[in-house]
Amino acid sequence: MTRALTASVALAALLLLVALDLTGAPLNPYRAPPVFAFGSGVAAAGGFCAALPN
Amino acid sequence: MISATLDRTRAPGLTARRSALVAAALVAIGVLSLFGGARYGLMLAIGLGFGIALEGLRFGFAGPWRAMILRREPAGILAQLLSIALVSIVAIPLLSSHPGELTGAQAPIGWAMVGGAFVFGAAMQVVLGCGSGTLVNAGSGNPIGLLALPFFAIGSFAGAYGLIWWTGLGALPILRLSGWGGLGVTLVLLGITAAVFYRLGAPEARRLPRRYVIAALVLALLAIANLMVAGQPWGVVYGLGLWVAKGAQGLGMDLSGSAFWTAPGSVTRLHESLLTDYTSLTDLGLIAGAFGVASWRRGGLAQPLPRYPARAWVATIVAGFLLGYSSRLAFGCNVGAFFSGISTGSLHGWVWFAAAFAGAALGIRLRPHLGLEAAK
Numbered sequence: 001m002t003r004a005l006t007a008s009v010a011l012a013a014l015l016l017l018v019a020l021d022l023t024g025a026p027l028n029p030y031r032a033p034p035v036f037a038f039g040s041g042v043a044a045a046g047g048f049c050a051a052l053p054n
Numbered sequence: 055m056i057s058a059t060l061d062r063t064r065a066p067g068l069t070a071r072r073s074a075l076v077a078a079a080l081v082a083i084g085v086l087s088l089f090g091g092a093r094y095g096l097m098l099a100i101g102l103g104f105g106i107a108l109e110g111l112r113f114g115f116a117g118p119w120r121a122m123i124l125r126r127e128p129a130g131i132l133a134q135l136l137s138i139a140l141v142s143i144v145a146i147p148l149l150s151s152h153p154g155e156l157t158g159a160q161a162p163i164g165w166a167m168v169g170g171a172f173v174f175g176a177a178m179q180v181v182l183g184c185g186s187g188t189l190v191n192a193g194s195g196n197p198i199g200l201l202a203l204p205f206f207a208i209g210s211f212a213g214a215y216g217l218i219w220w221t222g223l224g225a226l227p228i229l230r231l232s233g234w235g236g237l238g239v240t241l242v243l244l245g246i247t248a249a250v251f252y253r254l255g256a257p258e259a260r261r262l263p264r265r266y267v268i269a270a271l272v273l274a275l276l277a278i279a280n281l282m283v284a285g286q287p288w289g290v291v292y293g294l295g296l297w298v299a300k301g302a303q304g305l306g307m308d309l310s311g312s313a314f315w316t317a318p319g320s321v322t323r324l325h326e327s328l329l330t331d332y333t334s335l336t337d338l339g340l341i342a343g344a345f346g347v348a349s350w351r352r353g354g355l356a357q358p359l360p361r362y363p364a365r366a367w368v369a370t371i372v373a374g375f376l377l378g379y380s381s382r383l384a385f386g387c388n389v390g391a392f393f394s395g396i397s398t399g400s401l402h403g404w405v406w407f408a409a410a411f412a413g414a415a416l417g418i419r420l421r422p423h424l425g426l427e428a429a430k
Contacts, residue, residue, distance in 0.1 A: 001359045002195075002355060002356050003196070006196070006359065007194060010341060011193070011341075011342070014338060020304075022329070025325060027086075027329060029089055032093065036093070037156065037283060038155065038156060039152075039155070043285075044156060046284055047296060047333065048286050048333065049159070049291045049390035049391070050386045050394070050395060051157070053217075053218075
C-alpha cells in the first residue's frame with residue numbers, strides 16, 4: 001500500500017463532508033457578502049479560534 | 055535508456071493528471087463563487103494556496119521547532135518570524151484604521167490558555183503535525199496525519215464545548231498592541247526573538263535557505279489576503295470543531311449544555327453551510343491543496359505506507375484529540391494563536407509561543423517512547 005490510498009481517503013472524506021453539509025444547508029448566492037471585507041463597511045462576523053462566542 | 059523511454063510513456067498520463075488537478079481547482083472555486091458568493095470562492099482559493107505553499111515548499115511549524123530543539127537549526131523558526139513580521143506590518147495598522155470591518159486574533163491570557171498551549175506544543179511534536187500541518191499531512195497521504203485529523207476535529211468540538219468554563223478559571227483582559235506604536239513594539243519583539251534563536255543556533259546552521267524565504271513571503275501574502283477578504287486572520291481549529299458540531303447536531307445531540315455552541319453566533323453558523331465559514335474553507339483548501347501537490351509530483355503518492363506498532367496508532371489518536379481540545383483552550387493553534395495572534399498584535403500569541411515551545415520540548419522526548427520513531 002502506498003500514500004495514494006491514504007491521500008485518496010482524505011480527499012474522499014473531504015468531498016463526503018461537503019456533500020453531506022450541502023444537503024442540510026444549501027448555499028444561497030443572494031445572501032453573499034461583499035467580495036472583500038476590507039472597505040465593505042460591514043462588521044466582521046465569522047467564527048474564529050481566538051474569539052469567544054458572540 | 056529504459057528509464058528515459060518509461061518517462062516518455064508516462065508523460066502524457068502525468069500531463070493529463072496535472073491538467074485535471076488545475077481544472078478541478080478552478081471548477082471548485084468557480085462553482086462556489088457562483089452558487090455561494092465570490093468571497094467564499096476567494097477564501098477557498100486562499101486555502102488552496104496555503105496547502106500548495108506548505109506542501110510544495112515543504113514548510114511547516116512542528117518540523118522547524120523540532121529542528122531547533124534537537125539540532126539547533128534556527129532557519130525554520132526564523133522564516134516563521136519573518137512571515138509574522140511581514141503580516142504585522144500590514145495587519146496591525148489596518149486593524150486600527152478599520153475597526154469592526156477587520157478583526158484580529160485577539161484573546162485573553164489565562165491559566166487554561168497557557169496550559170492548552172503547552173499541551174498543544176507537546177501533542178504537535180508527538181504526531182509531528184501542528185494545526186495546519188495535520189491537515190497538510192492528511193491531504194498528502196501521511197497516515198499519521200490522516201488518523202489524527204478526525205480526532206483533532208472531535209477535540210476541537212469538545213474543547214469549544216467547555217471553553218467558557220475553562221476561561222472562567224482565570225484570565226486577564228485582552229491585551230493588544232495596536233496602531234503604529236503597537237507595530238513598532240511587535241517588530242522589536244520579533245527581532246529580539248529572532249536574534250535569540252539565531253544566537254542559540256549551531257554556527258554552521260545560522261542561515262536562511264531561499265526556499266524558506268519564499269515560503270515566508272508566500273504565507274505572508276496569503277495571510278494578508280485572508281484578512282482583507284474574510285475580515286479576520288488565518289485560523290484552523292474553529293472550522294474543525296464546527297464540522298463535528300454540525301455532525302453532532304445532525305445526529306440529534308443536544309448542544310444546549312454548552313455556552314459556546316448555544317451562543318447566537320455559533321447557532322447561526324451551525325445552520326449555515328460550511329462553505330460559508332472562512333476557517334472551514336481554508337481548512338478544506340489546505341487538505342485539497344496538499345493533495346494536489348502530492349498528486350502533481352512525479353511519484354509523489356508512490357511512497358509505501360510506514361509500519362508502526364499499535365501503541366503509535368493509539369498515541370496518534372490521543373494526541374490528535376489533545377491537539378483539538380488544547381488549541382481551543384489556548385485560543386488557537388500555531389496558526390490562530392502564534393502566527394495570527396502575534397501578527398495582529400495580541401499578547402496572547404507571545405505567551406502561546408513560550409508555552410507551546412516548552413511543551414514541544416516534552417513532546418519530542420515522548421515521541422520515541424510512543425513508537426513513532428526509533429527509540430534512543
